[in-house]
Amino acid sequence: MCSDMTGIVEEIRSGLADALVRALQAARRSGAIKVDEVPDFTVEVPREKEHGDFATNLALLLARPARMAPRRAAEILAQNFSQTGTWVERVEIAGPGFINFYLNPAWVYQALPRIIRLGEDYGRVNQGKGKKVQVEFVSANPTGLLHMGNARGAALGDSIAAILEFAGYDVTREFYINDAGNQIENFGLSLEARYMQLMGRDVPVPEGGYHGEDLVKTVRDFIAVNGDRHLALPPGERRAALVKFALADKLGAIKKTLEEFGVHYDVWFSEQSLHDSGAVQDTLNYLREMGYIYENENALWFKATSFGADKDEVVVRSNGVPTYFASDIAYHRNKFQRGFEWVINIWGADHHGHVPRMKAAVAALGYDPAALDVVIMQLVRLYKGGELVRMSKRSGQFVTLEELMEEVGRDAARYFFVMRSSDSHLDFDLDLARAESNENPVYYIQYAHARISSILRQLEERGEEVPDPSQVDYSLLKEEQELALARKLADFPEEVSSAARGLAPQRIARYLHELAGLLHSFYNSHRVITSDRELSRARLVLVSATRITLRNALGLLGLSAPERM
Template sequence: MDMKIVLQEAIREAVHQAVSEGLLTLAMEDLPAVVLEVPPQKEFGDYATNFAMQAARVAKANPRKIAEAIVAHLRGTWLERAEIAGPGFINFYLKADWLYEMLQGILRQGSAYGNTTAGQGQKVQVEFVSANPTGPLHVGHGRGAAVGSTLVNLLRAAGYEVQSEFYINDAGNQIDNLAASVNARYLELLGQTAAFPEDGYHGHDIIDTAQRIINREGDRYLNMTEAERLTVFKELALSEKLAALKEDLAAFNVTFDVWFSERTLHEARSIAEVCRIFKEKGHMYEQDGALWLRSTASGDDKDRVVIRDNGVPTYLAADIAYHRNKLERGFDKLINIWGADHHGYIPRVRAAIAALGYDPDCLEVLILQMVSLYQNGELVKMSKRTGQGVTLTELMEEVGRDAARFFFIMRSIDSQLDFDLDLAKSRSNENPVYYIQYAHARICSIFRQVQEAGISVGDVAACRLERLEEAAEIDLIKKLGDYPEEISNAAKERAVHRVARYVHELAGLFHTFYNQCRIIGVDQELQRSRIALVTAVQHTLRHGLAILGVDAPEKM
């Protein structure tokens, strides 16, 4: 039983009754949303609402009068009393029975507890990471990977139909530069004179790629023309870098339903088709030999070049064709997760979507702020191994996958993330991921003791849960009851950090309960009830950690 939903319905029904009796004058369709909060202090009840103040404008009545009418018409066997406070707040005090009914429902749902229907099957595509396949993933990519994969898990738990996608930038200058960089290193390693490309890639991984080609094939490619060699090296390097990307992401607990190749857009003449549509609709014009999208008509600050004067498509051209391809696949919502440097790119893509005849609001872009690594209180800019930026693999080697994922997720994407490497490695309560995983390991230890003691638990949902009367137990049950709404709201807000915060708070309440309430060795009924409560906590922690892509260890 979700008490918030029950209480919201009861408030709406009370308003309806008051209107029917002429005590209030307002149309039910004009009612504001009923927002319930948990008061910061227990003496103010289990829930509180400012609904009466929100409804005052449409009802043209004093908020306290509205609150009095609601309280007078509230019905529910779960309600102990309701009190009006201040200018029109209503505080609700519920009978203890509702907590036990709620806990019983949680236990009945088992491992499925937390799954909701908030998304109502809306078809959503989430595209994230989409790093150029020209080198290893770095820390910034890691935040996008952690947030994106967690968002996919979260949306699925909240009842959305979700597809995850990686857009492979395997066409254009960056891939040509990759081939030229490998070619230069290949020639150097074979003692040849080679000019390194001006926009080439200087990472040691390029040298490694060239050396692997030599190890496999020797100097056979020296006999080719440079154009032929570049064609071969482009495919060899792209294949190797893409395989490495997939391997790094899999190690980070990130997989994709679809890997979409940019090349396929060019091969299918999708860009030419987009230009044809724009011309037909009057959204494209020619100027100085180039083709321009009239994007200012849809809110962009200036028109954008789609095809350059030399006939070569811009990056935007492929991106427009790609988003048209996404929309043709029937998604209701497109969610892109981009870095902070892409913020200015959003209006032009939305303008292009509008010019194609789609609702630009179907595109939702989440912008990730930067990540800074700190160790011993000092900023870490370079890898100790290569002297370049720290890679995602190096970060995982330093702090572990679970800590890396959790630290990337635990702050809102709107804020810059200061990643404390020392804290992430520490085995202490100050490290949030350790604190949460230790709570789960403690629960597993309790169940091992139960088994070793030969204690028969039976159907935990059938226990006398009303024996759970201690403040630590009540607080824990209430927190458990908040979980489905937390999942639904986090999904609607695309706020994955809310799940991280919730499991951390739940772990804290469990540790308090564990330290204050003996579980094994008390009287049999109380023992069974406390084991039931621990079972519900385990299900919820596991569900939350699974969304975060973090392990729930049985021992630590």
């Protein structure tokens, strides 16, 4: 019987590994294999079904130290392997010396009562053991609307955080507010230009400024509250008032949009607070004392190359103003000072070169650079009617997250953003995302959940309920589609572990699509409620377990599990 916090596949894998170690020990005692220690071997699920349920590379790793052909080592291990307590029905040697294990199909039945018992906790694993993790994502400049890059970052970051929580980590979701530096000065100048224009003055928006129509609305709101009393103020005071109002307005809009997208943060961290508290200067002083800062051309540079980075980085400009990188170093120092053991950042592709220098800074601060992971996400291109969508009605520059949700809905948007690896470019097909057909993966998955819900409603209308899973004869589930579906259900905790390890929500997206496909295949081939009462009971537990697993996996990606479609 497997623990609730491991998973049946992992339990069997572990049992096979233990049995293989015992087989090797027996071979060593008999002198058939002469090695000093057990190599670090693997027991994995083969890609091809014909290669068995599990396979190991142990014999290949033994060949050199044992001075024998790997197939001969495999034969000896197979002869000494005890199948007792392993569910193994037969052992075969394949290729250069892989050992393949074929299990009694009944092993998959173990998953069904366990899924029903655990319900919303099915799939949870204790991989993280409470380790404190911070996931920082989106962190958009609060100077405008959220664009597609922000949207992909939001879906990725929130899904990664949810998966890590499900895998036993103590997770904090954090948004870093870039409310200091050049972009805020530029923001103030842009706001002032719009303010003066609305006051009847002919003032152009500065070159490189913010031109979005949303800024005009923000300034109109400012005037509605304050009238024209800022017109007579010195420019510095006028800009400060405009920036204070606009930052609150923009940040409020960002929070509202992200909440509508299903993303809720634990911490909103201000960059400006690092300057106000002296944390930036204190961090620079520390690095200088450690000998990691030098002066060149009146600017201060961080010695990133001392820690393996490709080049050094300016931290204080020649005019004495700290750079964004200086703030970033102080921010990461603050993260580790708050006790986070694993820090994860979701960054756009344009920050790729920044990663080694940030890791160098972490090392210079005395922390393990391996404790920082940066997920780089590539660009998103939107297509509609086969044509690239370029412009936004609201921003004048890019399609906003709000517009995307209006177009395709939250669920489709979130799924499409995580269904590919973050390091691959994403072509987002708006027509496909809206389609109510099996070609749309979101519809296909959610329809599987709705189908099962319909069956269970019919059962309830007849005054019946899903039977007690401990009182069911699972040996009646013999059809290929039934066994394949139960097998996939058993895989879910393993998928959670793998997705958490690799920070790879696309694994859950793919798992959902495959599970839905198996459910549809079963549903199209076999009736759940039949004239055979005992078979019906077994199938009702099977589909109930499938519905639970679908719902739990959908939840990890922030998607709903509709009862009707």
